[in-house]
Structures are given as C-alpha cells and as structure tokens.
Amino acid sequence: MKMNFIEDLKWRGALNQITDEAGLLEAMASGKVGAYVGTDPTADSLHLGHLIPFMVLKRFQNAGGKAVIIIGGATGAIGDPRPTTERQLLSSEQLAENEKGITAQVTKLFGDNDTRIVNNNDWLGQLTLTDFLRDYGKLFSINVMLKKDVVASRLETGISFTEFTYQVLQGIDFHELWRREDVKLQIGGSDQWGNITSGIDLIHSLEGNEAKAFGLTIPLMTDSTGKKFGKSEGNAIWLDPKKTSPYTFYQFWLNQGDADVVKYLKYFTFLGSEEIDDLAEAVATNPGERLAQRRLAQEVTKFVHGEAAVKEAEDLSTALFSGNVATLSAAQIADAFGGVPSFEAANTVKNIVDFLVDGGVEASKRQAREDVANGAISINGEKVTDVAAEINPLSHYDGQFVLVRRGKKKYFLGKIK
C-alpha cells in the first residue's frame, strides 16, 4: 500500500505541525507545486541537524513535488534569533566562504534536474530600506511579532532590532518563492514554525486569503536518552568529508543503539515500510547482528558521500576491527586509512609519550602516560604498555606511516615527513 507524502511523514514520525493537511494534499494533487527549505550559512558546512529538513524535502520531491533550497546569504547576515542570547554577526568574508561551502554541499545532495538552489541575497540584498518599510513593514503587526515564541522568550533577556526583524525577512523569502517558483510549502524544524507562519501570513496579505501557502515542521530529534541528536563525543557530525571523514560518518550511524536505530531508519533513509519493518524485526530477534545499524550506515553514507565512500568506509572498518593491521602493506594503509585523522611525524626514534603528545594523539604527557600504562595504546597493531618505550617511525609500512590506536577504536595515522 502506497502512502501519500503526509501519511509517509507521519509513519516516519517526522511530522510535528502542519498548517492545512487536506489543503496541501489537494494542492499537490492538482499539479506540480514546490516546497522549500532554507538554510543560513552560519558555518562552512552543514551538519546532521541540517539533514533532517532536507530529507523531508527530498521525500516531497520523490512524491512528485519540486524542491527549492534557499541559501540564506541575506538572512545569515542578520541571524535567526536563538531562544537565549543574541548572535555574533559573521564577517562578510566568513559569510561568503560559508555560502560557498554550503552551496556546494547542497548541490551535491540535491543537484539534479528537479531542484532549484537560490540565494535570498538576490532579492533581499536589492531591497532598499524605504521599500522594505513601505512594501512589507506595513503588513507586519508588531503585536503578532512579539508573540512568536522565540521573540517572547527573548523579551526577558533582550533582543536587538536586527534579530527581531528576521521573521520578516524569512516571510519575504517565502513570498518571493511563492511568486517566482510556485512554492506552496515551507519545511523546517519545529523552531521554524513562527518564521514559517510569518511567511504564510505575508503571502495572504499580498496575494489574498485565497492564496495557497502551507507550512510543515519536523519534531526535534533526540536519542532514546533524551539527548540532542547528532553529536559524537561532543563533536558535531559534519557533512563535509574534510571535517568529518566518511569513515567516521559511517561509524556514527553504525554505532547507534538498538533503541534508536529504527527511528533513524525512518528519518534518514528512503527505505520503505516493509523493509524497515523487516529490519526492526531483525533488531528484536538478533540485535547482535546489527543488521539495521549497518543498513542505516550504508544508506545515509551513500546519500551524503556516495556509493564509493560506503565501500571505503566498510573496507576500512573491516581492516580496523577484524584484520591484523600489522600485516597490511604501505599501499593498503595509504588507500584504506585516508579517512582517519592524521598527523605528521618526524623520521627519528622517539619516546612513546613524546610521540603521542607531539602527534596530537594525546593532550598532555600525563594523559599519554596514563593511557600507555592502561594498555590503551597500540602502535602498528602492537600494544605498547611501557612508558619508556621508544618508537621507531620507520619500522613498518616502508617507513611511510605509523598507525596509532588509542582506546578500542580511535585510530590516528602518522605520516612520516
């Protein structure tokens, strides 16, 4: 049985609020309509949190819609208010750099025939202050703006006029896309509800109450322990392979707990209900197999980094967790371990503790000594427990590499200069 776009989202647990479910389905049925997700260039890469609305947009596209993505060059210069504190403005250089990075990533994820990627600086950047106040400002009621959750929470601690205005800009975005790209739906995280409804209200003001415009938000993602999703050891998981290697990315998904994996399969993959039900069954009957985790890791890594990256990540995982790394050749090391954090090492014999600290594997000598003494350190596949041990970087792999393992599964690759 085939579910429609909304039913599918509900089944996936990916629907938080929607303005007019029946109206949206009707609009989708009566012709090709567009939906958009906006993202501000607050960093030079997207992370897993950003992926959530994009996945929904992709589903919309798969359901026959047109996908539009706004890169918020202009809104990013203003800053979407956070519930607690004012944002630090980004420099225009930083902003430009972030825009470049994020545009490239989005293009990689969505860059096909049926996707439009636009930058709101193209229209917001042209708007003069007086036009802004006359054409749009009149249509926004301060009273309504003050009631938006984010603004209300900030009235206690203070909010600048700049950030207060953000919702107007996002409203203009929605209208602009409505006008020029036939976009009828805006998709965002649950914190975007206020901004989305601002846009819908603006469209109604400008185009009449009959104008079709819809909004949809996605629930905040948390793991089974209630923690915010998407961090690994305190670090964000980035989509940029230079910031988070495909191997680390793959491992992040592979290591998800049984309690979360089915939820994530629904959220982050395009697998259908039968297949996910089967995987859920596998988790219940044979959790040790981790069939669901493996499938999750494959699917998401494929979506973000491509088929080849999946194979590399799996090969590397196999090498690290089952193989004997000491027997690998230098070429195999170079080939397989590209995804592991690396450092430069001198070609001279060095004490193990100094070697680890100099390579950035350990933060201090005290820590290094502790880990060595605890048997947490392996060099080229051999455990080193003597704090006084000397490391000869040229002893393995044709003198090109030193493979360091800290703990059970953290690897570092020393490249000999």
Next chain:
RNA sequence: GGGAGUGUAGCGAAGUCUGGCUAAACGCGACGGACUGUAACUCCGUUCCUUCGGGUUCGUAGGUUCGAAUCCUACCGCUCCCA
C-alpha cells in the same frame, strides 16, 4: 543613583563565618579499562601541568599572616530589588 547578592577546575556545585589536615568534596561530562554485539546497562580507574624533585591555580591587582579559595582594600564582571 540607592540596596542585596554573586564570581571556585570542561560544566554544575561545596568549601569562605571558625586561615594550615585543600590541587580543592560531590554530581555531570570527558578519557581509559572490564563485560559485550565495534552495543546499551553495570562495574573499575583517571580527569591542572610536570624533567615526578616539584610547579602554577579558586574573577583581577594589592595587603595582613610563618601560612589565604578562606581575613582586609581597590578594581572588573554577572544577578536581583528599589529609583
């Protein structure tokens, strides 16, 4: 402008009255180890640096003292109340 608080290790939070036993309780996080499914739970260890002698810390700068996170002075930051 007046008044009352408050500032301690990554975070939270004791210690301050009654100076030394305090490199500083405890919790969280983080990092290791055992167990295991490259899990979860649980358990154990570590968590300022170190040439392992010691060194440098409790907002900042001075002062009192044999000795200060603890007492005094000034300054800076934050919070609350009144105007």
